[in-house]
Amino acid sequence: MARIVGGFGISHSPSMGVEYDRGMAGGFDARWQPWFDGLQPVKRWLADARPDHIVIVYNDHLNHFTFDAYPTFAIGVAHTFPQADEGWGPRPLPDLRGDPDFGWHMATQLVAQEFDVTVCQEMRLDHGIYSWVPYVADLPLQVPIFPIAVNMLRFPLPLPQRLKKLGEAIRSAVHSFGDARVVVVATGGMSHQIAGARFGMANEEWDRWFLARLDDDLDRLVAIPQEEIMRVGGADAVELTMWYAMRAALPAKVHRAYDYYTFPQITGCGVAVFDPVEEGT
Amino acid sequence: MSFPGSESLDPPDTFIYSGPMSTAGERINRFALSLKSPVQRTAFLADPAPLYAQHRLAEHEIGLIERRDWTGLLRAGGHLQAILKIAATVGESLWDIGAHSARLDVEEMKAICPRRVSGLPRGSR
Numbered sequence: 001m002a003r004i005v006g007g008f009g010i011s012h013s014p015s016m017g018v019e020y021d022r023g024m025a026g027g028f029d030a031r032w033q034p035w036f037d038g039l040q041p042v043k044r045w046l047a048d049a050r051p052d053h054i055v056i057v058y059n060d061h062l063n064h065f066t067f068d069a070y071p072t073f074a075i076g077v078a079h080t081f082p083q084a085d086e087g088w089g090p091r092p093l094p095d096l097r098g099d100p101d102f103g104w105h106m107a108t109q110l111v112a113q114e115f116d117v118t119v120c121q122e123m124r125l126d127h128g129i130y131s132w133v134p135y136v137a138d139l140p141l142q143v144p145i146f147p148i149a150v151n152m153l154r155f156p157l158p159l160p161q162r163l164k165k166l167g168e169a170i171r172s173a174v175h176s177f178g179d180a181r182v183v184v185v186a187t188g189g190m191s192h193q194i195a196g197a198r199f200g201m202a203n204e205e206w207d208r209w210f211l212a213r214l215d216d217d218l219d220r221l222v223a224i225p226q227e228e229i230m231r232v233g234g235a236d237a238v239e240l241t242m243w244y245a246m247r248a249a250l251p252a253k254v255h256r257a258y259d260y261y262t263f264p265q266i267t268g269c270g271v272a273v274f275d276p277v278e279e280g281t
Numbered sequence: 282m283s284f285p286g287s288e289s290l291d292p293p294d295t296f297i298y299s300g301p302m303s304t305a306g307e308r309i310n311r312f313a314l315s316l317k318s319p320v321q322r323t324a325f326l327a328d329p330a331p332l333y334a335q336h337r338l339a340e341h342e343i344g345l346i347e348r349r350d351w352t353g354l355l356r357a358g359g360h361l362q363a364i365l366k367i368a369a370t371v372g373e374s375l376w377d378i379g380a381h382s383a384r385l386d387v388e389e390m391k392a393i394c395p396r397r398v399s400g401l402p403r404g405s406r
Contacts (some may be wrong), residue, residue, distance in 0.1 A: 087369030199379030
């Protein structure tokens with residue numbers, strides 16, 4: 001039986017990716033050095049976790065999908081997941097890999113649990129994934145990923161409760177796969193708003209409050225209406241609801257292996273890493 | 282901590298993107314997202330008129346694009362993530378769009394970011 005050996009929630013942003021490239025070429029900007037340093041323990045944790053697959057719950061930013069067909073939930077089942085061109089041309093990074101056998105297993109099991117996902121055999125991934133991966137893993141990444149794209153751009157958005165259920169479905173689907181070690185990641189920016197006059201708002205109080213409640217208070221977080229998150233954390237902080245899928249994919253009892261938080265400029269950058277505490281131990 | 286409008290979910294402080302906005306902004310968004318292709322970006326910079334025609338943009342929509350009226354494009358139903366592709370093509374960025382909505386120049390906006398606020402969701406204390 002496959003096992004979920006851990007999970008983490010992590011922010012993403014376009015500048016996070018650009019600043020990585022600049023930082024590796026000529027040294028990190030003072031605003032971004034703390035994030036690079038702060039993620040080194042996550043890189044070590046991920047290497048030690050020795051995953052065979054990494055499930056990633058993220059959102060596309062109109063870089064693969066358009067509003068002509070914008071799925072509420074979509075999965076990628078492919079051998080490779082190339083980088084999308086977001087308008088500035090792709091960054092100099094190798095493609096991420098996929099494993100169709102794992103992907104079809106997950107597709108079948110998610111649909112069996114009434115998650116009627118759109119299956120994409122071609123999926124270009126944007127900064128939602130490519131911005132943070134180089135901070136936490138050496139490239140090219142040898143471990144295949146399984147991306148799950150969630151609509152976080154246009155109402156109606158899937159409800160927080162639904163994202164918790166997605167995590168439970170991921171957990172069950174993983175458990176029925178063969179022998180494998182799986183890490184579950186969810187990625188969404190912490191407080192931030194990029195459209196409108198509230199551009200650049202930063203609510204560290206909310207971000208830290210949120211981070212502190214992931215261990216034991218998932219239901220309390222899930223109960224917060226989307227609009228309340230948007231009011232206090234900025235409209236785009238609603239991406240944090242995707243983190244519920246990661247947390248719900250892990251057992252009720254977890255051990256917090258690590259966390260870190262900083263606010264470079266536009267988006268709250270946080271990470272929280274969890275080890276499962278096995279049931280019955 | 283707060284700043285004027287920092288709790289507002291209404292335009293121009295915040296654009297909560299809805300289905301009807303998506304319908305209103307259909308042409309703008311299709312046009313903007315065509316610029317994900319480097320070939321289309323080059324074509325646009327050489328002569329935007331054929332692309333405007335191809336995407337059947339209305340005169341007022343073309344005017345918003347030509348004036349780089351980022352906030353006007355958001356009001357007209359353009360999604361930020363789509364409008365960003367136009368900005369990228371013309372050498373602007375997220376900062377230009379944000380500063381435009383806040384009626385600041387880009388350097389002023391960069392100087393005040395992050396714009397610190399505080400507070401937790403209602404009922405959470």
